[in-house]
Amino acid sequence: MAGNRFGLGDTVLSVAALVTGMVSLQCGATFAKSLFPAAGAAGTSALRVGFSALILIVVWRPWRRSLPAREAGWIALYGTALGLMNLLFYLALARLPLGPAVAIEFVGPLAVALIASRRRSDFMWIGVAVAGLTLLLPIATTEGLDPIGILLDLGAALAWALYILFGQRAGRMDGGQAVSLGMLTAAVVVAPFGVAEAGPALLAPGILVSGLAVALMSSALPYSLEMVALRRLDRKSFGVLMSVEPAVAACAGLLLLGERISAVQWLAIGLVITASVGITVGSRRAGPVPLEA
Numbered sequence: 001m002a003g004n005r006f007g008l009g010d011t012v013l014s015v016a017a018l019v020t021g022m023v024s025l026q027c028g029a030t031f032a033k034s035l036f037p038a039a040g041a042a043g044t045s046a047l048r049v050g051f052s053a054l055i056l057i058v059v060w061r062p063w064r065r066s067l068p069a070r071e072a073g074w075i076a077l078y079g080t081a082l083g084l085m086n087l088l089f090y091l092a093l094a095r096l097p098l099g100p101a102v103a104i105e106f107v108g109p110l111a112v113a114l115i116a117s118r119r120r121s122d123f124m125w126i127g128v129a130v131a132g133l134t135l136l137l138p139i140a141t142t143e144g145l146d147p148i149g150i151l152l153d154l155g156a157a158l159a160w161a162l163y164i165l166f167g168q169r170a171g172r173m174d175g176g177q178a179v180s181l182g183m184l185t186a187a188v189v190v191a192p193f194g195v196a197e198a199g200p201a202l203l204a205p206g207i208l209v210s211g212l213a214v215a216l217m218s219s220a221l222p223y224s225l226e227m228v229a230l231r232r233l234d235r236k237s238f239g240v241l242m243s244v245e246p247a248v249a250a251c252a253g254l255l256l257l258g259e260r261i262s263a264v265q266w267l268a269i270g271l272v273i274t275a276s277v278g279i280t281v282g283s284r285r286a287g288p289v290p291l292e293a
Helices: 008-060 069-093 098-105 107-116 122-136 147-170 175-203 205-230 235-242 245-257 263-282
Strands: none
Touching: 008 069, 008 098, 008 175, 008 205, 008 235, 008 245, 069 098, 069 147, 069 175, 098 107, 098 122, 098 147, 098 245, 098 263, 107 122, 107 147, 107 263, 122 263, 147 175, 175 205, 205 235, 235 263, 245 263
């Protein structure tokens, strides 16, 4: 267990790294949202994924190892899911406040964890998650969210679930090669949508610099910090800490974008977080957590 190998100082460092990564990721999302009027949601997604792919390829240099056809197939599925996850989330974010959008997207990994579970008590957490999701739907309150935004966000949640499943298979290969080629595949998937929406605006120097900043804040920095945390935290500790990300997103949206959400929507976010913490604590697996891409 990580707690036996590392001391209190290492744990504090890991928690600080993870929290900093979450803050960076959500601040990157708020900055990305500010680019939507100039580059569009799809265009901004294409910039983020494209620059992230370039960074990862430079770091991991995937060409150094041959890639069998079977492995290439899994990486293609993994990268496609990753690209759709990013694209659909940004399209949803154009219609939804950041906090609720992240909470709805969390249904994807939460569903994967629950499906893999064999504990009867986990059905209670399904109920908690469903209650939270119901409170975010337009039928739950007159302050309901945009229906199309919710559908896009649920699509992103499904893509996130597939990303986890395909990523587990792709991750059995060389990790750096899988992540870098997966992100490159994601860039190929998203690019046509970005070009169709934004056109030549994507090549404007200011937009390119902003897109690079989004990639660094939303991908390079948070994933690097997650790797620091993963070396010192076990699966449960990591999962519990990551479960608060919808709340971090809601705070970022409020402070940086002025997105005020209702008390009912705050309650819904709290229920999703509670379900995520519950299934994580109840998990029997305590090994390392696979790094997101």
